[in-house]
Amino acid sequence: MTTRIIATGAYVPEQVITNDDLSKIVDTSDEWIVKRTGIKERHISLGDNTSAFAVKTAKQLIEKAGVEIKKLDLIIVASVTADYATPSIACIVQKEIGASNAVAFDISAACSGFMFALSIADKYIKSGAYNNAMIIGAETLSKMVDWSDRSTCVLFGDGAGGVYVEKSETGGIIKEEIGTKGEICGILTGGYTPCTNIFNKNEEKTDHLWYINMNGREVFKFATKSVVKSVEKVLEGSNINIDEIKYVIPHQANARIVEIISNKLKIPYEKFYINMDRYGNTSSASIPIALNELNEKGLIERGNKILMTGFGGGMTWATMLISW
Numbered sequence: 001m002t003t004r005i006i007a008t009g010a011y012v013p014e015q016v017i018t019n020d021d022l023s024k025i026v027d028t029s030d031e032w033i034v035k036r037t038g039i040k041e042r043h044i045s046l047g048d049n050t051s052a053f054a055v056k057t058a059k060q061l062i063e064k065a066g067v068e069i070k071k072l073d074l075i076i077v078a079s080v081t082a083d084y085a086t087p088s089i090a091c092i093v094q095k096e097i098g099a100s101n102a103v104a105f106d107i108s109a110a111c112s113g114f115m116f117a118l119s120i121a122d123k124y125i126k127s128g129a130y131n132n133a134m135i136i137g138a139e140t141l142s143k144m145v146d147w148s149d150r151s152t153c154v155l156f157g158d159g160a161g162g163v164y165v166e167k168s169e170t171g172g173i174i175k176e177e178i179g180t181k182g183e184i185c186g187i188l189t190g191g192y193t194p195c196t197n198i199f200n201k202n203e204e205k206t207d208h209l210w211y212i213n214m215n216g217r218e219v220f221k222f223a224t225k226s227v228v229k230s231v232e233k234v235l236e237g238s239n240i241n242i243d244e245i246k247y248v249i250p251h252q253a254n255a256r257i258v259e260i261i262s263n264k265l266k267i268p269y270e271k272f273y274i275n276m277d278r279y280g281n282t283s284s285a286s287i288p289i290a291l292n293e294l295n296e297k298g299l300i301e302r303g304n305k306i307l308m309t310g311f312g313g314g315m316t317w318a319t320m321l322i323s324w
């Protein structure tokens, strides 16, 4: 028995912000951003919060998969930019789509979050606890970006993507490898909320820790190493040859990271599906937005093997090989 993707969905806010737009806000240029990252534009929320994007994605999934809403068992949303600490985004989605019998909760694993969530759903399904699940990665990174810091504000975008999965006899998740390296968690941080209450005199200045703070070079090194190792483990463990893989969907952070991964793994660059030029890095939404695009364009057929691989804050990484 396996867990198979039945439908994909995605939603990004309408407002497009180009590199030239950003060069009017910070000291940067289209040339620098394209050369160093491959990003040309990103979609930025004009006020909608993360749950709005997740709900729109969920509604697409329901429609595309023809789900009988009361039979939906599980909703997991991965995000580091939830509207509230509570309720979770998943609870808001449950309410908005009327999936009253679904268990709903969020998880936090930054850019690896979508695949961590899919991995959890897979275990529930394989254990027999649930028959189906909706997994969504949703982010409004624009509220956690310091718009005066050129080293980070050019990288991120807002949006959501997701999948609806079901228990299946064929296809589905073939092999996964996920991991965490908490010892270097300080190289990528954001969203810090200090402990202040009437019983303490916490005068620590922490406002700046709300914003995404990143040692770009260290994250870059971590990304190339962890993804390469993880993909190697998945390919070895599944006895599947690279030639058998139709597409690799990498986390859409930086085209140079993808080039290095492609070279090290000797996987032709053409096999990597890239859309960071249009969306930037949407963290947990990046892989499902790309998967949905591939699917919507009719580029994948049942039986195709697809490798999804990413890395993110934590530090975390995740690779999953699926049969479509």
Ligand code: UT7
Binding pocket: 027, 028, 029, 032, 033, 036, 037, 111, 150, 151, 152, 154, 214, 215, 216, 217, 219, 220, 223, 253, 254, 281, 283, 311, 312, 313
């Ligand atoms: O989902 C995970 C999220 N994070 C990542 O994936 C990030 C991984 N890291 C990266 O993608 C790259 O490290 C960056 C794109 C963030 C930076 O590229 P880099 O080639 O590592 O540049 P750098 O940080 O070494 O900076 C090179 C220069 C510096 O100037 P100096 O010191 O050489 O004079 C920066 O100040 O580029 C400067 N710089 C910029 N210049 C124009 C940094 N950001 C910008 C900018 N525009 N936006």
